[in-house]
Amino acid sequence: MASIQLNNIVKRFGSFVGVENMSLDIADEEFLVLLGPSGCGKTTTMRMIAGLEHPTGGQIVIGGEVVNEIDARDRDVAMVFQGYALYPNMSIYDNIRFPLRMRKVPADQHDRLIRRAAEMVELGAFLDRKPGALSGGQRQRAALARAVVREPQVFLMDEPLSNLDAKLRASMRVQIKHMQRQLKVTTVYVTHDQIEAMTLADRIVIMNRGIIQQVGTPDEIYSDPANTFVAGFIGSPPMNLLAGEARDGIFRSEGIEVPCPRTVTGSVTLGIRPEDCTVGGGHLQGMVYGVEPTGDITYLTVQTGKRAVEIKAARDFRAPIDTPISIGFDLSRLYFFSENGERIRRPA
Amino acid sequence: MASVRRDRSERLWLRYLILGSWAIVCLAPMLWFLTIGFRPRTEIIVPHPIYWPSWSLDAWRLLVSDWPIASYLRNSVVAVAGSVVIDLVLAIPAAYALSRYEFRGREDIGFYILSTRMMAPAIVAVPIFFLFKNIGLLDTVWALMLVYAAINLSLVTWIIRSYMLDIPKELEDAARTDGAGDLTILREIIIPACLPGIITAAVIAAIFAINEFLFTLLIASTSKAYTMSVALANFTGGSDGIIYNAIALVSFLAFVPILIVVILIQKHLSRGLTMGAVKG
Numbered sequence: 001m002a003s004i005q006l007n008n009i010v011k012r013f014g015s016f017v018g019v020e021n022m023s024l025d026i027a028d029e030e031f032l033v034l035l036g037p038s039g040c041g042k043t044t045t046m047r048m049i050a051g052l053e054h055p056t057g058g059q060i061v062i063g064g065e066v067v068n069e070i071d072a073r074d075r076d077v078a079m080v081f082q083g084y085a086l087y088p089n090m091s092i093y094d095n096i097r098f099p100l101r102m103r104k105v106p107a108d109q110h111d112r113l114i115r116r117a118a119e120m121v122e123l124g125a126f127l128d129r130k131p132g133a134l135s136g137g138q139r140q141r142a143a144l145a146r147a148v149v150r151e152p153q154v155f156l157m158d159e160p161l162s163n164l165d166a167k168l169r170a171s172m173r174v175q176i177k178h179m180q181r182q183l184k185v186t187t188v189y190v191t192h193d194q195i196e197a198m199t200l201a202d203r204i205v206i207m208n209r210g211i212i213q214q215v216g217t218p219d220e221i222y223s224d225p226a227n228t229f230v231a232g233f234i235g236s237p238p239m240n241l242l243a244g245e246a247r248d249g250i251f252r253s254e255g256i257e258v259p260c261p262r263t264v265t266g267s268v269t270l271g272i273r274p275e276d277c278t279v280g281g282g283h284l285q286g287m288v289y290g291v292e293p294t295g296d297i298t299y300l301t302v303q304t305g306k307r308a309v310e311i312k313a314a315r316d317f318r319a320p321i322d323t324p325i326s327i328g329f330d331l332s333r334l335y336f337f338s339e340n341g342e343r344i345r346r347p348a
Numbered sequence: 349m350a351s352v353r354r355d356r357s358e359r360l361w362l363r364y365l366i367l368g369s370w371a372i373v374c375l376a377p378m379l380w381f382l383t384i385g386f387r388p389r390t391e392i393i394v395p396h397p398i399y400w401p402s403w404s405l406d407a408w409r410l411l412v413s414d415w416p417i418a419s420y421l422r423n424s425v426v427a428v429a430g431s432v433v434i435d436l437v438l439a440i441p442a443a444y445a446l447s448r449y450e451f452r453g454r455e456d457i458g459f460y461i462l463s464t465r466m467m468a469p470a471i472v473a474v475p476i477f478f479l480f481k482n483i484g485l486l487d488t489v490w491a492l493m494l495v496y497a498a499i500n501l502s503l504v505t506w507i508i509r510s511y512m513l514d515i516p517k518e519l520e521d522a523a524r525t526d527g528a529g530d531l532t533i534l535r536e537i538i539i540p541a542c543l544p545g546i547i548t549a550a551v552i553a554a555i556f557a558i559n560e561f562l563f564t565l566l567i568a569s570t571s572k573a574y575t576m577s578v579a580l581a582n583f584t585g586g587s588d589g590i591i592y593n594a595i596a597l598v599s600f601l602a603f604v605p606i607l608i609v610v611i612l613i614q615k616h617l618s619r620g621l622t623m624g625a626v627k628g
């Protein structure tokens with residue numbers, strides 16, 4: 001119910017730069033996922049939007065209003081904290097009720113709202129307990145329930161599912177998405193889980209060392225990475241990145257020879273996703289290093305020189321290790337990156 | 349399975365034995381002390397201890413007939429309880445500010461507060477006497493209440509502050525995003541979360557206050573404001589000599605209120621003291 005703009009936000013802790021010159025336009029009702037390695041500034045960004053951290057520079061706009069000088073309690077934001085932050089002396093019921101009381105939601109609606117939120121996170125049976133008497137995953141769900149019990153302008157969720165088992169996580173994921181679509185509340189969501197990011201996000205923001213690397217739809221992030229960081233971060237296993245030399249329309253590296261656009265020359269990095277490689281084909285010659293069947297797919301690791309290349313092979317693929325193998329690349333899905341890591345795009 | 353269970357119950361039995369013995373060691377002096385209060389005077393000053401007392405209510409009679417014991421006890425309780433309340437009302441907000449807000453000289457203020465505790469009390473005895481004389485509170489429990497509160501305020505603030513430092517900041521952040529203001533956060537989040545610390549501080553302050561002697565002697569000149577600790581001194585001099593059985597009885601009576609308080613809040617206290625122990 002509100003758009004968010006971050007205009008050249010900077011956050012320094014002393015001389016350490018937590019977030020560097022970040023500009024981001026989050027549309028009304030959008031589900032935006034922040035993705036990045038530990039310590040890249042995701043929580044810091046969230047805390048600045050919530051008003052818990054004052055940006056060193058730049059402007060934060062929520063719903064058309066500059067909120068830099070507006071206190072956290074007066075921003076209509078609900079946040080799930082990475083460390084849960086449940087009130088230890090209150091029962092789960094009272095924990096979930098706290099924002100309702102503070103935001104002056106009429107008392108006769110409390111019980112219904114609390115139970116609905118608790119049901120959503122499958123915590124209905126634990127409302128009388130204190131946080132100390134819950135497991136980590138239950139606490140995390142209680143924290144989630146406390147955030148979604150009311151309808152704020154913005155949801156901020158800092159890894160709200162990180163501590164749940166795979167099954168529960170999948171069901172929570174669907175529920176969060178459903179709820180967000182239903183309530184139409186602008187949501188910023190932090191996760192380490194790429195599946196979560198891909199399935200939930202309208203757009204994904206990839207961050208590294210406090211700097212935005214790329215903003216785009218899950219599709220764009222996956223199939224059109226802006227640089228080697230994004231390419232090497234997304235996908236599991238992520239894109240193979242192979243440094244080599246390109247000249248006269250041929251890219252060469254140890255054990256590798258593939259055609260490339262003539263515009264690509266000099267020291268470059270070739271990127272190829274594991275699923276765009278096939279066994280047999282002759283672009284890469286190497287030795288089988290490992291074969292890992294998982295049931296629906298077999299992960300094949302091939303060694304060329306000192307490098308390991310990951311390949312998603314057919315489910316029934318098997319090969320003894322240390323035998324020579326030839327790998328083919330889908331030539332329409334090659335990516336080239338310049339020496340500084342930026343993508344070399346084909347001239348349009 | 350069976351052997352494991354027997355193992356455990358044996359260890360439990362041993363544990364009770366050790367704890368029980370220790371309890372007897374700790375309690376024996378107190379019981380001995382209590383029996384002194386119920387012996388005739390002659391039995392106390394014999395060269396060899398008499399283990400089984402010949403019961404006597406001499407001391408009790410002395411207290412009840414010649415002595416406004418109830419009023420002393422009431423003075424003690426009122427002055428101590430009042431001082432603890434004053435301390436908590438002042439110390440909790442102060443501790444919160446000291447633990448949370450960044451301001452210039454924060455550490456200095458902390459040290460200043462603590463330093464009031466380092467001074468020898470005799471130094472301020474005379475000024476305090478004249479202070480209360482001038483405002484006409486000499487020989488009242490109100491003066492005692494204020495003095496006790498002043499003596500303990502720094503310590504109480506410091507103990508509570510150390511507990512508040514341990515409360516994760518994220519808790520307050522959560523409360524703030526939920527829409528709570530500073531006072532609500534203090535009342536609904538901070539105080540409940542550091543309740544063991546507050547209780548610990550209150551009990552320690554109460555013990556110090558009930559044992560306070562110097563300032564009480566200075567301020568209380570008649571039985572109107574005498575407390576148990578000062579009244580006790582009445583038995584140590586004079587033409588009757590030292591009246592040990594009365595001293596023992598009064599000491600015991602002075603100790604009872606604290607004992608009751610401690611038993612009531614034991615759960616919090618033991619947690620509080622150990623929590624305080626591992627903190628700086």
Ligand SMILES: Nc1ncnc2c1ncn2[C@@H]1O[C@H](COP(=O)(O)OP(=O)(O)OP(=O)(O)O)[C@@H](O)[C@H]1O
Pocket residue numbers: 013016017018036037038039040041042043044045082
């Ligand atoms: N109060 C602070 N003082 C100094 N440095 C800080 C402070 N808060 C965060 N940082 C630093 O800023 C960087 C970004 O922290 P942040 O918590 O935003 O990371 P994150 O992306 O949320 O990581 P994670 O995925 O591990 O939660 C980190 O390197 C962190 O050490």
Ligand SMILES: [Mg+2]
Pocket residue numbers: 042043044082158
């Ligand atoms: Mg974080």
